[in-house]
Amino acid sequence: MREGRPASGAPVHPAAPAKSPDQGLSAEQAPERGVFVTFEGGDGAGKTTHIRFLANALSAMGREVVCLREPGGTEVGEQLRGVVLNPANSNICDGSELLIFEAARAQLVSQVIAPALERGAVVLCDRFTDSTVAYQGYGRGLDRAFVEAANAFACQGIVPDRTILLVADSAAEGLERATRRAGADRMERAGEDFHARVNAAFLEIAEKNPRRVRLVRSNGRKSHTAVQVFAQLADLFPWMGDFVRANEAYFERLDVHRTHEGRVDYREDSASAPRAERSGKEQQ
Numbered sequence: 001m002r003e004g005r006p007a008s009g010a011p012v013h014p015a016a017p018a019k020s021p022d023q024g025l026s027a028e029q030a031p032e033r034g035v036f037v038t039f040e041g042g043d044g045a046g047k048t049t050h051i052r053f054l055a056n057a058l059s060a061m062g063r064e065v066v067c068l069r070e071p072g073g074t075e076v077g078e079q080l081r082g083v084v085l086n087p088a089n090s091n092i093c094d095g096s097e098l099l100i101f102e103a104a105r106a107q108l109v110s111q112v113i114a115p116a117l118e119r120g121a122v123v124l125c126d127r128f129t130d131s132t133v134a135y136q137g138y139g140r141g142l143d144r145a146f147v148e149a150a151n152a153f154a155c156q157g158i159v160p161d162r163t164i165l166l167v168a169d170s171a172a173e174g175l176e177r178a179t180r181r182a183g184a185d186r187m188e189r190a191g192e193d194f195h196a197r198v199n200a201a202f203l204e205i206a207e208k209n210p211r212r213v214r215l216v217r218s219n220g221r222k223s224h225t226a227v228q229v230f231a232q233l234a235d236l237f238p239w240m241g242d243f244v245r246a247n248e249a250y251f252e253r254l255d256v257h258r259t260h261e262g263r264v265d266y267r268e269d270s271a272s273a274p275r276a277e278r279s280g281k282e283q284q
């Protein structure tokens, strides 16, 4: 997603801002401001799905998009991810767990996020500091002021411009979605009560930070969720507001369902998708 070329087949809205996917920056245009958007929510809430979809649309509009996940996103961070999520490491203590997430974050912020924002990229991050508050603060019960201080230390002043909080029907539903394919990692095995506390914590975080954190339900069709995600970002990317109203079919491709054989099936409720898409030109 680092290049500014439009993805094939992605619509371009007529009311696109000064820059359209076909036009480069003219010499006198100021570089665009970097935008930092994080996606949060319980396990299996749909973060990966919607980050990927949004990233495609943003790069079609000519933005450099950097997609990241936490823990991870750097070599060191991915190694730390392997340690903290490995179910074999069942004896990691809560303090050590917190510091591993913070170590991965400090590396990601300094090595990737800060430079990307400086360049004017859009950074989409699958989890960030709110996850630490929810999982280590509320879930594990660590001192919240200390968790906040550790977050601040790792972030070096970088705060998301917007956080999309995706909410599934329940923690159990999300966990079922998350573990369906690959089994449960160390955090996903923390128990139902733990995950209920985490999900409640996310709602509390959203209530306390209404400007930054926007709640979007991910319990229905993915296309509906995606429309709401775009709508909640329309003040940061002004073309998105009109785009949502004028391009329903663009979102419906998310409701495409892949069969085990790799064929593409279309659910009944997406039967209105345009013909070209129904012959297999879906994006995701």
Ligand SMILES: Nc1ncnc2c1ncn2[C@@H]1O[C@H](COP(=O)(O)OP(=O)(O)OP(=O)(O)O)[C@@H](O)[C@H]1O
Pocket (backbone or CB within 6 Å): 041, 042, 043, 044, 045, 046, 047, 048, 049, 050, 177, 178, 217, 218, 219, 220, 221, 222, 223, 225
């Ligand atoms: N409205 C929805 N939006 C997104 N995903 C949905 C929705 N409804 C069902 N799903 C399903 O939920 C599952 C989990 O999606 P995804 O992997 O994007 O979640 P995630 O939050 O990134 O999970 P994890 O916490 O494991 O990283 C997928 O199988 C996806 O198809």
Ligand SMILES: Cc1cn([C@H]2C[C@H](O)[C@@H](COP(=O)(O)O)O2)c(=O)[nH]c1=O
Pocket (backbone or CB within 6 Å): 043, 069, 070, 071, 085, 101, 126, 127, 128, 129, 131, 132, 133, 135, 136, 187, 188
């Ligand atoms: C950043 C962060 C993450 N976690 C937990 C949340 C999830 O259970 C895993 C990450 O797995 P995912 O499939 O990428 O969602 O780690 C946490 O407990 N604390 C954190 O700060």
